[in-house]
Amino acid sequence: MAKQEQTNNPHNVCTWKPVSECKNCTIVGRLKCRCGSGDLLHFIGLFLSFLFPALIGIVLSGYSWSLLGWAGLAVIFFGFWEIRILCSHCPFYAEKGRVLHCIANYGCPKFWKYHPEPINNSEKIQLVIGFILICGYPFPFLILGRQFILSLLTAWGLILFFWTSQKYTCSKCVNFSCLLNRVPREVVDEYLKHNPAIRKAWEENGWQIGVVTS
Ligand code: SF4
Numbered sequence: 329m330a331k332q333e334q335t336n337n338p339h340n341v342c343t344w345k346p347v348s349e350c351k352n353c354t355i356v357g358r359l360k361c362r363c364g365s366g367d368l369l370h371f372i373g374l375f376l377s378f379l380f381p382a383l384i385g386i387v388l389s390g391y392s393w394s395l396l397g398w399a400g401l402a403v404i405f406f407g408f409w410e411i412r413i414l415c416s417h418c419p420f421y422a423e424k425g426r427v428l429h430c431i432a433n434y435g436c437p438k439f440w441k442y443h444p445e446p447i448n449n450s451e452k453i454q455l456v457i458g459f460i461l462i463c464g465y466p467f468p469f470l471i472l473g474r475q476f477i478l479s480l481l482t483a484w485g486l487i488l489f490f491w492t493s494q495k496y497t498c499s500k501c502v503n504f505s506c507l508l509n510r511v512p513r514e515v516v517d518e519y520l521k522h523n524p525a526i527r528k529a530w531e532e533n534g535w536q537i538g539v540v541t542s
């Protein structure tokens with residue numbers, strides 16, 4: 329079993345090692361560092377609180393045709409673009425294989441190689457642009473279609489999604505260089521100490537273990 333997991337783990341990332349190797353870890357419970365169905369369902373449920381009112385509102389507004397554009401944008405963003413600029417830097421992406429297994433974008437294809445180095449500024453800007461496009465897309469149609477209550481519910485779903493993610497997911501997510509990540513620096517350091525390949529890539533890009541920032 330251990331041998332099989334090891335062949336799936338070419339970068340020797342602790343997230344993909346057997347759970348038995350976590351028993352002496354000092355940051356157990358501080359990170360969502362294992363792929364669990366509970367975390368995935370929590371993420372999907374939260375996203376649906378934004379998606380459902382938006383879908384209903386667009387259909388009622390008479391702009392159903394616009395859903396094709398939204399679906400196309402989602403395929404491009406979640407299938408290729410976001411996966412490259414965000415997920416390809418994540419330890420979950422380091423697993424060997426063509427499909428992503430993680431606590432959010434589970435099942436997305438992995439067309440890109442794994443990038444252990446931190447996300448750069450250009451990628452962070454692209455992520456903001458991508459989020460604005462994906463999350464902002466339904467609002468013009470809802471407003472043009474005079475679906476004001478469903479616009480508010482969609483906006484509330486979006487606020488709920490980001491607020492809850494920040495509090496319960498981003499504060500424990502192992503993609504530490506993401507713009508939204510909230511993991512304390514000392515926990516990042518400990519994770520890097522468990523993962524020499526990632527640590528090397530981060531130190532080559534300026535990260536210093538043990539440095540306290542104000
Ligand atoms: S950080 Fe790594 S070693 Fe520690 S609990 Fe998570 S997966 Fe296990």
Ligand code: SF4
Nearest residue numbers: 415418430432433503
């Ligand atoms: S950044 Fe988030 S969505 Fe992407 S692989 Fe990591 S946990 Fe999954």
